[in-house]
Amino acid sequence: MSSSFFPTPRTLMGPGPSDVSPRVLGALSRPTIGHLDPQFIALMDDVKGLLQYAFQTENALTIPISAPGSAGMESAFVNLLSPGDTVIVCQNGVFGGRMRENVERCGATAVMVEDAWGAPVDPEKVREAFRKNPQASVLAFVYAETSTGARSDAGTLCAIAKEFGALSIVDAVTALAGIDLQVDAWGADVVYSGTQKCLSCVPGISPITFSPAAVERIQNRPGKVQSWFLDMQLVMGYWGGDSKRAYHHTAPVNAMYALHESLLIVKEEGLEQSFARHHRNHTALVAGLEALGLSMAVAADYRLPQLNAVNIPDGIDDGAIRGALLNDHNLEIGAGLGALAGKTWRIGLMGHASNPGNIKRCLTALGSALRRSGYACDTEAALTAAEIALGE
Numbered sequence: 001m002s003s004s005f006f007p008t009p010r011t012l013m014g015p016g017p018s019d020v021s022p023r024v025l026g027a028l029s030r031p032t033i034g035h036l037d038p039q040f041i042a043l044m045d046d047v048k049g050l051l052q053y054a055f056q057t058e059n060a061l062t063i064p065i066s067a068p069g070s071a072g073m074e075s076a077f078v079n080l081l082s083p084g085d086t087v088i089v090c091q092n093g094v095f096g097g098r099m100r101e102n103v104e105r106c107g108a109t110a111v112m113v114e115d116a117w118g119a120p121v122d123p124e125k126v127r128e129a130f131r132k133n134p135q136a137s138v139l140a141f142v143y144a145e146t147s148t149g150a151r152s153d154a155g156t157l158c159a160i161a162k163e164f165g166a167l168s169i170v171d172a173v174t175a176l177a178g179i180d181l182q183v184d185a186w187g188a189d190v191v192y193s194g195t196q197k198c199l200s201c202v203p204g205i206s207p208i209t210f211s212p213a214a215v216e217r218i219q220n221r222p223g224k225v226q227s228w229f230l231d232m233q234l235v236m237g238y239w240g241g242d243s244k245r246a247y248h249h250t251a252p253v254n255a256m257y258a259l260h261e262s263l264l265i266v267k268e269e270g271l272e273q274s275f276a277r278h279h280r281n282h283t284a285l286v287a288g289l290e291a292l293g294l295s296m297a298v299a300a301d302y303r304l305p306q307l308n309a310v311n312i313p314d315g316i317d318d319g320a321i322r323g324a325l326l327n328d329h330n331l332e333i334g335a336g337l338g339a340l341a342g343k344t345w346r347i348g349l350m351g352h353a354s355n356p357g358n359i360k361r362c363l364t365a366l367g368s369a370l371r372r373s374g375y376a377c378d379t380e381a382a383l384t385a386a387e388i389a390l391g392e
C-alpha cells in the first residue's frame, strides 16, 4: 500500500528550487479560504504592493501569475506580440533559446543576437541588430542567466530598446531579490520572475510587472491574445484595480500565503541588505572554491552572486560528485546545461539558502567528495578562506 510522503530534507544549492524558509512553509499550511473571500482579496492587494517593492516599481499591473516562471515568460510574449512582429532576442545561455521559441510560436520573427555561454549580452551587438532591423518592436533578454551564471547589463539594454522605440522584455527569474533590479529607473517594460529562486518560496508562481507603455500596447492589440489563461486583459479583471474582482481562475490560495510571507521576509530584510548578503556570501564561496583549487567559469565582472558556475576539473566525474553530495550530504548542486553539461557545476546561493552555514557545508562536502575521487585538495584551507572572506 502507498503511504504518506515524507522526503528526506535536502539543502538546495542548485539553480532552483532553493531552500524554502520555514516561515514560508508555515504560511502554506494555514487554512484555505475562498479565492474571492474579502480576506483573500485583501491579501492579493498586499501581495501586489510587496511585489512593487521587490521590483522597485510603481507599475499598477504588478501581479503573480498562477504558474511557474516559464508561464511568466510566456505571458510576456503572448501579450506583447502579434503575428508578423519582429523581436530582437539575446541568447547567451539556455533561456534565450526559450525566448526564441516563444516568439516563433506567436507567429513573430526572432532576430537572434548571440553571445558565448558564460559571457554577458553585448550591448553593441544589440544596437547593431536594431540598426539592421528598424521594424523590431521588442527587445528580449535574460538579466541573470541561470544556465551559465552570467549577469548582463539590464539597465543599458533597456535604454537601448527605448532609444530604438521598442519595448523590453526582461527575464528576472533568478535576479529578483538577489541582485539590483530597478524596473522603473531602468525603464523596463515587462519583467517576470519566479518564486523558487531568490524569493525562497515554493515553486509554481511567477511574479510579473507591466509598464504603462506595455499595458497600452496590450490594450491596442490588433487581435486577441492567443492564450486564454495568460491573456492579461482577462487576468486584470481578477487581479485588477480597485473595482470588483471577476472570476478568471482559482488562485492557488495557499501558495499565495507562501508568496506573501516570502515577500514580507524580503521587505523586512530590505532589498539593499539582501543584495549585500548575496554578494558577501558569493565572495566567500568563491574564496573557498579557489582554495580547493577550483576555478570559476564566468569572468569576475559578470558573475551572478546567487548562481556560481564552477569548472569541473579534468578527469573528475560530474555525476559521481553530485551523487555523493546528494546521497552522503543531502546537498543538491546543479549540473551544467546544454553546451556546459559535464563541464560545470552550478552552485546556488539564493535567498534563504545564501548563508555562511551553507557555504561551509558545501565546501566540506565538495572537498570530501573530490578527495575520494583522487583529486588532491585541502578542505581546511577552503573553510579558512571562506571564513576570512566572511570576516569571521
Ligand SMILES: *Cc1c(COP(=O)(O)O)cnc(C)c1O
Residues within 6 Å of the ligand: 016, 068, 069, 070, 071, 073, 095, 142, 144, 145, 146, 147, 171, 172, 173, 174, 194, 195, 196, 203, 204
Ligand atoms: C528557472 C528559470 C526560468 C523558469 O522558471 P520555472 O519556474 O522553472 O518555470 C526561466 N528563466 C530563468 C532565467 C530561470 O532561471
